Amino acid sequence: MDKIFEKPESIREKETHYCPGCGHGIVHRVICEVVDDLGIREKLIGIAPVGCAVIAYDYWNFDVTEAAHGRVPAVATGIKRSLPDRIVFGYQGDGDLGAIGTAEIIHAANRGENITIIFVNNTVYGMTGGQMAPTTLLKQKTATTPAGREQKMHGFPLKVCELLSVLPGVVYAERVTAHSPQNILKAKKAIKKAFENQIKGLGFSIVEVLSPCPTYLGLSPQDAVKWVGEELTKEYPLKIFKDIT
Amino acid sequence: MAKVKIDPEKCKGCGLCILYCPKGHIKQSKALNKKGAYPVGMTEKYDCSGCSFCAIICPDLCITIDK
Ligand SMILES: Cc1ncc(C[n+]2csc(CCOP(=O)(O)OP(=O)(O)O)c2C)c(N)n1
Ligand code: SF4
Ligand code: SF4
Ligand code: SF4
Ligand SMILES: [Mg+2]
Numbered sequence: 536m537d538k539i540f541e542k543p544e545s546i547r548e549k550e551t552h553y554c555p556g557c558g559h560g561i562v563h564r565v566i567c568e569v570v571d572d573l574g575i576r577e578k579l580i581g582i583a584p585v586g587c588a589v590i591a592y593d594y595w596n597f598d599v600t601e602a603a604h605g606r607v608p609a610v611a612t613g614i615k616r617s618l619p620d621r622i623v624f625g626y627q628g629d630g631d632l633g634a635i636g637t638a639e640i641i642h643a644a645n646r647g648e649n650i651t652i653i654f655v656n657n658t659v660y661g662m663t664g665g666q667m668a669p670t671t672l673l674k675q676k677t678a679t680t681p682a683g684r685e686q687k688m689h690g691f692p693l694k695v696c697e698l699l700s701v702l703p704g705v706v707y708a709e710r711v712t713a714h715s716p717q718n719i720l721k722a723k724k725a726i727k728k729a730f731e732n733q734i735k736g737l738g739f740s741i742v743e744v745l746s747p748c749p750t751y752l753g754l755s756p757q758d759a760v761k762w763v764g765e766e767l768t769k770e771y772p773l774k775i776f777k778d779i780t
Numbered sequence: 781m782a783k784v785k786i787d788p789e790k791c792k793g794c795g796l797c798i799l800y801c802p803k804g805h806i807k808q809s810k811a812l813n814k815k816g817a818y819p820v821g822m823t824e825k826y827d828c829s830g831c832s833f834c835a836i837i838c839p840d841l842c843i844t845i846d847k
Contacts, residue, residue: 539782539845540835553839555817556794560839716800716833749794756794760837 543567545576547596556756558746558763559588561713562655562722563595566626569727570597573734579622580614582607586628587661587748605636608643611650622733624651629670630660633693637669640699644739647704651729652741654695657748658767665751669693672770677751692770696743700776706738708776712745714763718773728780737780745771782830783846784822790842791819797834797843803827806834 542548545567553560570576576597583591585604592599602610607625615623632640632654643650659677660666666679670692674683684692700708707729711722722744729740745767749759784805786797791813797820798806805826813819819842822828828845835843 536783536846539830539847540832541844542841546841550790551840555792555839556796557839560841561837564839564841716831716836719836756796757799760796760799 543571545570545596547594549593551594552590553587554748554750556747556749556759557587558657558713558744558748559655561719562653562744562746563588563591565713565719565723565726566624566653567595568723569730572727573730575622575730575734578620579624580618582610582614582623582625584625584627584631585662586631588626588628588655589662591626605631605634606639607631607636608639608648608650608652611652612643612646612648615648615650619649622651622730624653624730624733626653627655628661629654629656629658629668629695633669633695640695641702644699644741645702645704647706647738649733649736649738650740651733652739653726653729654741654743655746656695656743656771657746659748659751661748661751665748670695672767676753694771696741696774696776699741704739705741705777706780707732707740707778708743709741709778710743710745710771710773710776712763712768712773714745714747714760718764732780735780743771782828784826784828784834785844785846786819786821787842788819788821789813789815790840791817792840793817793819794839795820796837796839800833800837802831802833803829
C-alpha cells in the first residue's frame with residue numbers, strides 16, 4: 536500500500552497538551568514536514584518560546600532549547616553565530632514576539648541574523664488565560680478586555696510582518712494562515728522558503744501564521760477556524776511583505 | 781479508493797476534519813474515548829478521494845491515509 540499521508544519523522548508520537556482544534560499542533564507538524572523534506576533534522580536546532588508551545592521540545596524529534604519569554608531571537612542569534620553550520624529556527628507566539636520580546640525581534644531582524652522565525656499569531660495570550668495581546672483585534676473580547684479592545688485605551692493591533700519588512704536586514708516576510716487545508720499547504724511552502732533562505736545564507740526570514748485558539752476566542756474549533764479565515768485575515772492580510780532573496 | 785485510518789484514542793473530537801472533508805465521509809461518535817472526547821470515524825460506506833484535507837487540518841496527527 537502506498538502512503539498518501541503519514542506522520543513526519545521529525546514529530547514524536549507523544550500526544551500534545553493542546554486544546555482540541557488548537558493551531559499549534561498544525562504548525563508543529565508543518566514545520567516537521569518541511570524539516571523532513573529538506574533533510575535537515577540532524578543539523579537543526581529549534582528554540583521554543585514561553586506560551587502554550589513552551590514544551591514543544593517534547594513533540595519535536597530534533598534538538599530544541601528553550602528561551603526566556605520573548606528572548607527566542609536573542610538565543611537564536613547566539614546559537615547561530617557560535618554554530619553557523621546548524622540550521623536555527625525560533626518559534627514564537629504573539630505575546631512572546633509582539634509584547635515582551637519586541638526589542639529582541641526588531642534588533643535580530645535589523646541585524647539581518649541568518650535565522651528563521653515562525654511566528655504563531657492567535658491574537659491572545661493562550662497560556663496564561665486568554666488576555667489581550669498586542670495583536671488582538673479592536674472590539675475583540677478577551678480576559679483583560681471584557682468589553683472588547685478599545686483603541687483609545689489599548690492601542691491598535693500590531694502588524695508584525697508589515698513593521699519588520701521595512702528593515703534592511705529582513706530578506707523574507709510572509710503572512711499565511713493555518714485555518715484550512717488549502718492555506719496550510721501554502722503555509723508549508725512559505726515555511727520551506729524561510730528555511731531555504733537560511734540554508735543559502737541569505738539572512739533573516741519570518742513567517743507569520745494566523746492560528747486558531749478556540750479556547751480563548753470562546754468559539755468551537757469549527758467556528759474558530761472560520762473566524763480566522765473570515766475575520767482575522769481582514770485585519771491581517773495574507774501576503775508576501777518582502778522577498779529580496 | 782484511498783483508505784483512511786483515524787486513531788480514536790488520539791482524537792480530541794475537534795471536528796475540523798468533518799468540516800473540511802469535501803465528501804462528508806467523517807462523522808463524530810456518540811461514545812467518549814479515554815480522553816473524554818467524542819472521537820470521529822469514517823461513515824460506514826465511503827468513497828474517499830485521498831485528497832488528505834482531513835489529515836492536513838488535523839492538529840493531532842490522528843489520521844493516516846493509504847492508497
Ligand atoms: C518574564 C515573564 N513574564 C510573563 C510571563 C507570563 N506569560 C507566560 S506565557 C505569556 C503569554 C503567551 O502568549 P503568546 O506568546 O501569544 O503564546 P500562546 O500561549 O498564545 O501561544 C505570558 C505573559 C512569563 N512566563 N515570563
Ligand atoms: S489555550 Fe489556545 S493556544 Fe493554548 S493550547 Fe489552548 S487553544 Fe491552543
Ligand atoms: S481524504 Fe479527503 S475525501 Fe477522504 S476522508 Fe479525508 S477529507 Fe474526506
Ligand atoms: S481533526 Fe483530528 S483531532 Fe480533530 S476530530 Fe478530526 S481526527 Fe479528531
Ligand atoms: Mg498567542
